[in-house]
Structure formats: C-alpha cells, structure tokens
Amino acid sequence: MLTPKQYKLLMFIDNTIKEKGCCPSYEEMKEAVGIKSKSGIHALIEELIEREFVRKIPHKARALEVVRIPRFKPKDIIEEEKKIKLALQNSSAQIPLYGKIAAGTPIEAIAYENDTLSVPFDMVERGEFYALQVEGESMIEAGIMDGDIAVIKRSNVAENGQIVVALVEESEATLKVWRKKKDEIWLEPCNKDYETRKLHPSQVRVQGILRGIMRKYH
Amino acid sequence: MLTPKQYKLLMFIDNTIKEKGCCPSYEEMKEAVGIKSKSGIHALIEELIEREFVRKIPHKARALEVVRIPRFKPKDIIEEEKKIKLALQNSSAQIPLYGKIAAGTPIEAIAYENDTLSVPFDMVERGEFYALQVEGESMIEAGIMDGDIAVIKRSNVAENGQIVVALVEESEATLKVWRKKKDEIWLEPCNKDYETRKLHPSQVRVQGILRGIMRKYH
DNA sequence: TAAAAAAAGAACTAAAGTAGAACATTTATA
DNA sequence: TATAAATGTTCTACTTTAGTTCTTTTTTTA
Numbered sequence: 001m002l003t004p005k006q007y008k009l010l011m012f013i014d015n016t017i018k019e020k021g022c023c024p025s026y027e028e029m030k031e032a033v034g035i036k037s038k039s040g041i042h043a044l045i046e047e048l049i050e051r052e053f054v055r056k057i058p059h060k061a062r063a064l065e066v067v068r069i070p071r072f073k074p075k076d077i078i079e080e081e082k083k084i085k086l087a088l089q090n091s092s093a094q095i096p097l098y099g100k101i102a103a104g105t106p107i108e109a110i111a112y113e114n115d116t117l118s119v120p121f122d123m124v125e126r127g128e129f130y131a132l133q134v135e136g137e138s139m140i141e142a143g144i145m146d147g148d149i150a151v152i153k154r155s156n157v158a159e160n161g162q163i164v165v166a167l168v169e170e171s172e173a174t175l176k177v178w179r180k181k182k183d184e185i186w187l188e189p190c191n192k193d194y195e196t197r198k199l200h201p202s203q204v205r206v207q208g209i210l211r212g213i214m215r216k217y218h
Numbered sequence: 219m220l221t222p223k224q225y226k227l228l229m230f231i232d233n234t235i236k237e238k239g240c241c242p243s244y245e246e247m248k249e250a251v252g253i254k255s256k257s258g259i260h261a262l263i264e265e266l267i268e269r270e271f272v273r274k275i276p277h278k279a280r281a282l283e284v285v286r287i288p289r290f291k292p293k294d295i296i297e298e299e300k301k302i303k304l305a306l307q308n309s310s311a312q313i314p315l316y317g318k319i320a321a322g323t324p325i326e327a328i329a330y331e332n333d334t335l336s337v338p339f340d341m342v343e344r345g346e347f348y349a350l351q352v353e354g355e356s357m358i359e360a361g362i363m364d365g366d367i368a369v370i371k372r373s374n375v376a377e378n379g380q381i382v383v384a385l386v387e388e389s390e391a392t393l394k395v396w397r398k399k400k401d402e403i404w405l406e407p408c409n410k411d412y413e414t415r416k417l418h419p420s421q422v423r424v425q426g427i428l429r430g431i432m433r434k435y436h
Numbered sequence: 437t438a439a440a441a442a443a444a445g446a447a448c449t450a451a452a453g454t455a456g457a458a459c460a461t462t463t464a465t466a
Numbered sequence: 467t468a469t470a471a472a473t474g475t476t477c478t479a480c481t482t483t484a485g486t487t488c489t490t491t492t493t494t495t496a
Contacts, residue, residue, distance in 0.1 A: 001241035003280040037455045070239040087339040092310035120336040143363035213433040255444040
C-alpha cells in the first residue's frame with residue numbers, strides 16, 4: 001500500500017485528470033502536495049509506478065495515467081462509525097425500564113426487570129427516574145399514544161393537573177391526570193371515551209410524575 | 219485462528235487502508251492495538267505474513283496489504299463487541315436543533331443555529347438527523363403536540379403514510395403525512411380542524427422523515 | 437515456581453521525504 | 467525548424483520517519 005504522501009499525490013493526479021482532463025505537471029504537483037522540489041515528486045511518482053497505481057507514457061510530458069486507486073469504504077459507513085465513537089463518549093443518563101403501564105401490576109412488582117433506557121440528561125436532572133411503556137389510549141388527547149415511552153420521576157406527591165403514575169388499591173398502576181378534590185382524588189383520563197375515576201385518598205397513591213415522552217417511528 | 223491482538227491489528231490495518239487510502243506505520247499500530255513497543259508490532263506482523271493474512275512489499279515502508287480476513291473472530295473480540303453494543307444502548311448522540319417548524323422558513327434557512335440536542339443513540343443509528351420543535355396543533359391526533367421535539371431523519375424521499383417535513387414552494391416547511399396520489403402530493407394533517415393540502419409535485423419536496431418525538435413536562 | 441511467551445526498550449539500519457542545482461527532453465511558437 | 471519555454475530526470479546531501487534486531491523485563495501458564 002501507499003504512504004500518506006504517495007496517496008495524497010495519487011488522489012491529486014486522479015482528481016486533476018478527472019476535472020481538467022489532463023495530467024498536472026510536476027510544478028503543479030509540488031504545490032498540491034506541499035513540497036518545494038520537483039525531485040521529490042519524481043521519487044513519489046516512481047514509487048507509484050512501481051506499486052502499479054500509476055502508469056507513465058514514455059517520452060511524453062504530462063502523460064501519467066492512474067491505473068487504480070485504493071478502494072474505499074462507503075462514506076455512510078465511515079460516518080456511522082464516527083457516530084458510534086462519538087456516542088460511546090457521550091454516555092447519557094440510564095434509567096430502568098419497568099415494562100408496561102395501564103392496568104395490573106404496581107410498579108414495584110415489576111421493578112426487577114433489568115432493561116435500561118438512555119435518555120437525554122436534561123430530562124432527568126434531579127431525582128430518581130424510571131421509564132414505562134404506555135399501553136392503551138386513555139391519555140391520547142394529551143398526546144400520549146399507545147406504545148410511547150413515559151419518563152417518570154419517582155415521587156409520592158403530585159400537584160393538581162400533573163400527569164402521574166397512580167397506584168390504585170395497591171394493585172393497579174395507571175397513568176392519569178391527578179386532581180385532589182375536597183375528600184376525593186380524581187384520576188382523569190385524557191380521552192372522551194374514558195371516565196374519570198373518583199377515589200378515596202386511602203385507595204390511591206402517587207408513584208411518580210410524568211416528566212417526558214419519547215416515541216420512535218419506524 | 220488468530221490471537222486477539224493479531225486480529226485486532228489485522229482489522230486496524232484493513233480499516234485504515236480502506237479509510238485513509240494508505241498503510242499505517244508501526245507507530246500508529248502501536249496506538250491502535252495498545253502495545254507500547256514497535257518490536258511487538260513487528261512480531262505480530264511477521265505472524266500475519268506467515269499465516270498469509272498480510273503481504274509486505276520487501277524493503278518498503280508503509281507497504282502492507284491485507285490479503286484476507288479470517289472467517290471467525292477470536293472469542294475475546296466477540297465479547298468486546300458485545301460490550302460495545304451494550305454501551306451503545308446506554309449512550310446518546312448529538313443532533314442539531316434547527317428551531318421551530320410549522321410555517322415560514324425552510325429548514326436550510328435556519329440551519330446555522332447552533333443548538334444541539336442529545337437523543338438516545340438507537341434513535342439515530344444510520345443517516346443524518348436533526349431536530350425541530352413542533353409549533354401548532356395540526357398533528358395533534360398523531361400524538362404530536364405543540365412544543366414537542368421532532369427527531370427527523372434527513373431524506374429526499376418518503377413513503378405514503380409517513381410523517382415528513384415537507385417544503386412547500388421552497389419557502390414553507392411543515393410537518394404532515396405524505397401521500398403521493400396520481401398527479402398530486404397530499405399533505406394530510408392529523409387534526410379534523412385542518413384541511414389536506416393538495417399540491418403539484420413541483421410545488422413540494424420532502425426534507426426529512428419523522429423518526430421520533432420527545433416531550434418534556436415541567 | 438520454572439519455563440515459555442509476550443511486551444518493553446534501546447540501538448541500529450533502512451526507507452521516505454526534502455531541497456537545490458544541473459541537465460535532458462518535450463512542447464509550443466516565432 | 468530553430469529556439470525558448472516548459473517539463474521531466476538525475477544527482478548529491480541531508481533530515482525525518484519507519485522498520486529491524488537484539489537484550490531485558492514482565493506476564494502467563496503449565
């Protein structure tokens with residue numbers, strides 16, 4: 001294979017031939033490669049000829065021919081590899097992914113699951129976070145669709161109007177809008193087809209507050 | 219079977235040749251393989267030559283050529299690759315945030331903005347991505363709310379039914395469902411209150427395809 | 437824990453790159 | 467076609483970079 005200088009020169013020759021239709025002179029190559037003497041170019045070209053990247057038509061000036069150039073990886077693959085390297089440096093916050101939420105099991109019950117999800121740092125500044133996959137359509141008018149990932153901040157308390165993970169009767173976890181009335185807690189869906197559940201404070205508690213939604217399209 | 223070091227070196231040589239067009243020096247190989255002495259590299263290369271994975275032009279510097287790549291990777295390498303894959307799930311990528319989309323300026327016009335956004339790496343593995351903040355309610359039934367961040371993959375083409383960034387009349391960028399009819403392009407909103415725009419193909423072009431949505435609650 | 441393998445380091449040799457000048461050949465044009 | 471201009475070749479001398487070989491040290495493993 002080639003040395004860096006040889007490669008640079010080869011590419012320059014190939015380019016000028018393709019662009020201008022004729023082979024550059026040694027003077028021009030000097031400029032392009034950044035050396036001050038023609039003898040250097042001569043030596044480089046002799047090497048390129050020996051390694052069969054270039055052919056010379058004897059007894060002619062400006063009569064080089066590029067035989068082959070090293071074959072390359074496609075650009076997009078190189079870019080992807082660069083991205084991977086970059087991404088490996090930028091490790092972002094990891095939060096556990098606890099499975100689906102809608103009906104059924106309370107969050108703790110499935111906390112053993114070991115999946116994690118990476119989320120941008122600015123979503124999870126302070127506090128303890130976890131993620132749930134939303135199941136069902138009950139929050140659709142809040143732009144929360146079936147299959148979305150909900151990023152939840154663990155908390156026991158919520159303010160009126162916040163979307164929370166609520167645990168009902170210690171058995172059913174659900175994502176709803178939290179409203180504390182005089183003697184009741186209202187869990188409001190965001191979907192006309194669903195009804196607000198009105199519960200006694202003893203029947204329900206907050207497990208977390210919705211902090212973000214992430215969705216992937218394929 | 220090659221030792222992990224040999225394999226790693228072989229892949230490094232192959233890769234640099236394909237990426238940079240020229241053969242790496244021993245000094246560079248030292249770095250790549252993680253050895254502190256050139257003599258080690260020398261030994262490894264002698265081995266690779268012996269086993270005919272690599273060829274050398276005698277009495278030349280930077281004159282190695284990869285003959286073939288082994289079919290099987292050493293175990294250590296496979297394990298290392300698994301680790302990298304795992305790490306990738308835990309990492310994020312930076313993509314540019316180009317401002318808001320709804321009406322007005324085409325994307326290129328605001329491409330100078332220098333904000334970046336970190337997104338989970340698995341959202342943006344291949345291709346070129348950018349982010350836009352959604353303005354308006356026209357896609358609300360697709361769960362895309364005012365203020366959401368749309369993660370977009372740059373593309374000139376789209377399939378029917380995909381949500382795309384469409385540039386209308388070279389001046390107005392908008393997020394809509396793309397439908398190609400016989401002689402028309404339909405840009406469908408996802409909101410009953412908005413109407414589908416029916417355009418001649420010359421009036422509209424795709425700038426990107428929606429790949430993800432991210433939303434933050436406060 | 438002794439033998440073998442791998443790695444590090446130093447000293448050395450060889451190749452690549454740089455520079456300038458003189459000279460040879462090809463090309464353009466008067 | 468003679469000549470000047472442009473281009474290419476060769477030579478010497480030197481610097482930097484690259485590759486080799488050998489000895490010593492460290493690590494592995496039988």
